[in-house]
Amino acid sequence: MAVMMIREAIASTLHHEMERDPNIIILGEDIVGGNGTAGGTEAIGGIWGLTGGLFAKFGPNRVIDTPISESCIVGAAAGAALAGKRAIAELMFADFVGVCLDQLYNQIAKFRYMFGGKTKCPVTVRIIYGAGLNAAAQHSQAVYSMLTAIPGLKVVMPTTPADAKGLLTSAIRGDDPVMFFEHKAMYGEKGEVPDGEYMLPFGHARMVREGRDATIVTCGQLVNFAAGAADKLAKDGISCDVIDLRTTSPLDEEAILDSVELTGHLIIADESPPRCGLASDIAGLAASKAFAALRAPVEMVTAPHSPVPFARELERAYLPSAGTIEAAVRKSLAYR
Amino acid sequence: MQFTDKELIQAYRRMKTIREFEERLHLEIATGEIAGFTHLYSGQEAVAVGICELLTNDDYIVSTHRGHGHCIAKGCDVKGMMKEIYGRRDGLCHGKGGSMHIADIGVGMLGANGIVGAGAPLALGAGVAAKANGKGQVSVAFSGDGACNQGTTFEAMNMAVVLKVPVIFAFENNHYSEHTGDKYAVGGKDMASRAAGFGMLARKADGCDFFACHDVVSEVIRHCREGRGPAAVEFDTERFFGHFEGDPQRYRGPGEVERLRETRDCLKNFRAAVLKRKQLDAAALDAVDREVLALIEAAVQEARAAPPPDASEVLQDVYITY
Numbered sequence: 170m171a172v173m174m175i176r177e178a179i180a181s182t183l184h185h186e187m188e189r190d191p192n193i194i195i196l197g198e199d200i201v202g203g204n205g206t207a208g209g210t211e212a213i214g215g216i217w218g219l220t221g222g223l224f225a226k227f228g229p230n231r232v233i234d235t236p237i238s239e240s241c242i243v244g245a246a247a248g249a250a251l252a253g254k255r256a257i258a259e260l261m262f263a264d265f266v267g268v269c270l271d272q273l274y275n276q277i278a279k280f281r282y283m284f285g286g287k288t289k290c291p292v293t294v295r296i297i298y299g300a301g302l303n304a305a306a307q308h309s310q311a312v313y314s315m316l317t318a319i320p321g322l323k324v325v326m327p328t329t330p331a332d333a334k335g336l337l338t339s340a341i342r343g344d345d346p347v348m349f350f351e352h353k354a355m356y357g358e359k360g361e362v363p364d365g366e367y368m369l370p371f372g373h374a375r376m377v378r379e380g381r382d383a384t385i386v387t388c389g390q391l392v393n394f395a396a397g398a399a400d401k402l403a404k405d406g407i408s409c410d411v412i413d414l415r416t417t418s419p420l421d422e423e424a425i426l427d428s429v430e431l432t433g434h435l436i437i438a439d440e441s442p443p444r445c446g447l448a449s450d451i452a453g454l455a456a457s458k459a460f461a462a463l464r465a466p467v468e469m470v471t472a473p474h475s476p477v478p479f480a481r482e483l484e485r486a487y488l489p490s491a492g493t494i495e496a497a498v499r500k501s502l503a504y505r
Numbered sequence: 506m507q508f509t510d511k512e513l514i515q516a517y518r519r520m521k522t523i524r525e526f527e528e529r530l531h532l533e534i535a536t537g538e539i540a541g542f543t544h545l546y547s548g549q550e551a552v553a554v555g556i557c558e559l560l561t562n563d564d565y566i567v568s569t570h571r572g573h574g575h576c577i578a579k580g581c582d583v584k585g586m587m588k589e590i591y592g593r594r595d596g597l598c599h600g601k602g603g604s605m606h607i608a609d610i611g612v613g614m615l616g617a618n619g620i621v622g623a624g625a626p627l628a629l630g631a632g633v634a635a636k637a638n639g640k641g642q643v644s645v646a647f648s649g650d651g652a653c654n655q656g657t658t659f660e661a662m663n664m665a666v667v668l669k670v671p672v673i674f675a676f677e678n679n680h681y682s683e684h685t686g687d688k689y690a691v692g693g694k695d696m697a698s699r700a701a702g703f704g705m706l707a708r709k710a711d712g713c714d715f716f717a718c719h720d721v722v723s724e725v726i727r728h729c730r731e732g733r734g735p736a737a738v739e740f741d742t743e744r745f746f747g748h749f750e751g752d753p754q755r756y757r758g759p760g761e762v763e764r765l766r767e768t769r770d771c772l773k774n775f776r777a778a779v780l781k782r783k784q785l786d787a788a789a790l791d792a793v794d795r796e797v798l799a800l801i802e803a804a805v806q807e808a809r810a811a812p813p814p815d816a817s818e819v820l821q822d823v824y825i826t827y
Contacts, residue, residue, distance in 0.1 A: 194637060230637040236667055238660040241626045245664070248630020251615045252565055252644070254637070256630070271657075275620050276627065283606040284616060285598030286822035320823050344825045372827075419827050 170363060176356035178330035179295075180219045182337045183257070187227050193341065194231045194249055195223060196242050197259030197295075201234035216261055217297060217356065239269035246292045247277045247346075255291045257341060263298030263350065264307045266316070277346040278321030289344040293337070299390055299440060300488050301354035306476035309484075311389065311440040314447045316348045317417040323371055324418040326350040328392040330360040332415060335369030342368070352390045372419035380408030383434035383498045386425055386451055388414040391438040391470075397491035402498055409498060417447055425451060426459050433464035434501040438494050443471040465504035468497040506720055513785055514793060516558050516715060520550040520772055521797045522583060523574040527746070529801050530573075530590065534750040538809070540592055543604045546574030548713075548745035551771035552677050553578035555710075555718025556645055559726050565613045565631035565644040567624040570605050572617025575647055580612040587804035593811035600814040601822065621682075622655025624648060625674065629661040632670035632735070641730045643671040651682030653696045662703040662737070671729035673722070674700055674737040677712060679744035684756050700737030712742025713771045716778060743769045 173181070187193050200220040202213020214221025224232040235242050239260060246256035260266060266273065273294070280290045300309040317324045323345055327333035333351075340347035377392060378399040387395045392413045399409040410428040414421060429435050435455050439448035448469040455467055470489045478484055508516075527545040534543055546553070549571075557566065557578035568575040576586055581597060589596030590604050597607055608616035615631060618624045628646030635642035652658055653676050665672045676696040680687045693699065701707040706728050710721040718740060725736035743765045747754045754762075779785040 194633065196633075230639075233633060233668065236660075236664055238664055240657045241629055241660045241664045244623070244626020244657065244661070245630035245633050248565075248567065248615065248627035248632075248644075249634040249637075250630070251610060251627065252631040252634035254634045271620055271623055272626060276618075276623055280608075280616065281825065282822050283598060283602040284608040284610070285596070285601045287598065288608065288610045289825060323824070323827075345827075 170361040178333040195257040196233040243269040243272040293340040299352040305479040309477035314441040371416040374421040374424040375413040378411040384428040387438040394491045398495035429459040436468040438470040465501045544571040545746040548743040551715040567628040568617040579614040581609045584804045587808040591808040594814040622652040622657045625658045625661035632672035643729045650678040650687040665735035669734040672735040676739045683748045697739040706736040712740030
């Protein structure tokens with residue numbers, strides 16, 4: 170076990186997987202950086218610093234520094250995958266999903282199905298997402314709900330360095346397209362990472378806290394907030410299950426339903442806006458499959474139905490917090 | 506370029522197969538037996554065959570919504586295609602794709618595509634793979650005068666030049682993007698000049714003349730196989746049918762289609778050229794015609810008789826594992 174940050178776990182996994190499999194290529198804007206400048210090639214190594222050193226080790230045929238051209242980053246990853254490669258594409262900001270949505274939504278998600286199962290499309294799209302850094306409306310969004318709704322895509326969100334390694338390895342080695350969401354405010358999270366080969370299967374949630382009074386289902390950045398809320402509630406004798414979904418497609422329905430059967434109180438914390446989102450999806454799941462177990466209305470703690478604001482005060486008001494999650498648990502438990 | 510008799514017969518057979526496949530579909534679709542939206546390729550055969558005769562199964566093509574011709578030219582199974590268009594279980598894509606999504610990865614056909622302009626980035630990616638493989642493979646992006654106006658096509662051309670990958674951008678100007686003329690929709694009127702503006706080798710060819718297509722494509726494919734970066738060809742070609750089957754084509758001039766079929770038919774042009782040069786005799790071409798008609802007839806009859814998919818297959822192949 171080594172202690173490292175999420176960013177280090179992802180970077181080392183990229184290196185390890187590209188060493189292991191010469192068929193892997195990686196594409197993105199500035200993933201090498203510095204090309205055509207006085208500073209020279211690799212002056213950057215990715216604006217998030219995760220892809221440094223790949224170019225020197227694997228060369229220009231495998232580490233492909235692209236123009237700003239998201240449709241072609243994802244499209245070229247998809248085309249290369251159809252032609253037999255295993256591709257990793259980086260979208261510097263999740264908001265740019267809007268630029269290349271056709272390639273995600275109409276192309277890679279559908280190839281296997283449309284072509285009658287006669288192809289695979291092993292593409293991992295690394296998507297850097299989320300609010301908390303005052304990056305405003307076009308550089309802060311949590312678009313995982315939108316992509317979770319698309320059949321054919323898998324959607325993955327690690328929240329610890331170990332999970333980052335295990336889930337990214339599974340994403341890269343798997344043969345289905347994976348939307349791999351990395352929260353930009355979590356890159357510095359530290360934790361122990363297993364040495365050697367480490368893969369985590371998709372669709373298996375992580376129990377972050379165990380309790381009997383309420384179930385908090387969450388993912389991404391809000392996992393830590395939910396854990397903080399649970400720890401605070403524990404001081405008042407209220408114990409909560411905190412479930413980190415890890416993957417929203419596939420969804421670990423069993424983990425959610427088993428917990429709700431025990432607690433009867435479901436609180437969902439979701440960084441995406443409320444309409445047609447992850448929270449309402451899971452609330453619907455509970456309503457249809459755990460109705461008899463529910464002892465209170467499902468509480469949904471989400472971002473509001475607004476763009477992500479810029480000013481610190483506004484962004485704080487926008488994002489769910491440990492406080493709003495804690496309040497939702499207390500509200501659920503106080504029902505009747 | 507010198508052709509053997511065998512090569513000439515093969516090129517003619519492919520073009521004729523495309524033509525008869527489409528002409529027959531035109532009739533069968535009118536009966537209501539075939540579901541969905543179908544876009545026919547009649548009139549453009551010399552482009553698909555002029556290119557694909559120069560490719561092998563190790564080369565890639567990415568097609569369009571008007572993809573039947575590209576599929577046949579690249580070697581997709583004609584009966585499997587017909588069954589797919591009829592929505593049959595043992596169609597080329599098990600009835601999951603239909604006319605607009607026929608693919609056969611094994612022969613390098615990476616898919617027809619229902620999204621105009623989506624193909625060029627995919628062909629770029631196949632070119633990236635080809636370059637990494639280092640075996641002289643090439644990738645072809647078929648686009649029309651509609652897709653040539655999509656930003657994705659521009660992006661793919663730029664990135665192909667930046668990355669110096671072996672992609673051929675084949676612009677088939679059939680003069681109609683759906684129901685709108687190229688004179689209106691293509692700013693600058695000249696796709697080859699656009700491509701040249703991105704810094705790549707760009708050529709033009711008469712898309713109704715197989716030999717002209719083949720000559721120009723030979724040059725650009727050699728350029729790509731030698732690792733000298735991408736290239737583009739703008740083909741001046743004609744669309745004999747509407748945008749989709751059922752299109753009333755009110756945008757056509759009086760007698761336009763009849764005139765095109767009389768003067769701009771690549772099959773007639775081919776036949777006239779090889780007879781004039783005494784490279785083939787009429788009997789040999791007539792024999793191909795009969796064989797192709799028999800193949801299409803068999804394809805239709807087999808497709809009609811083939812079983813549909815089972816409703817239980819709707820969830821099959823969404824994922825490999827889930």
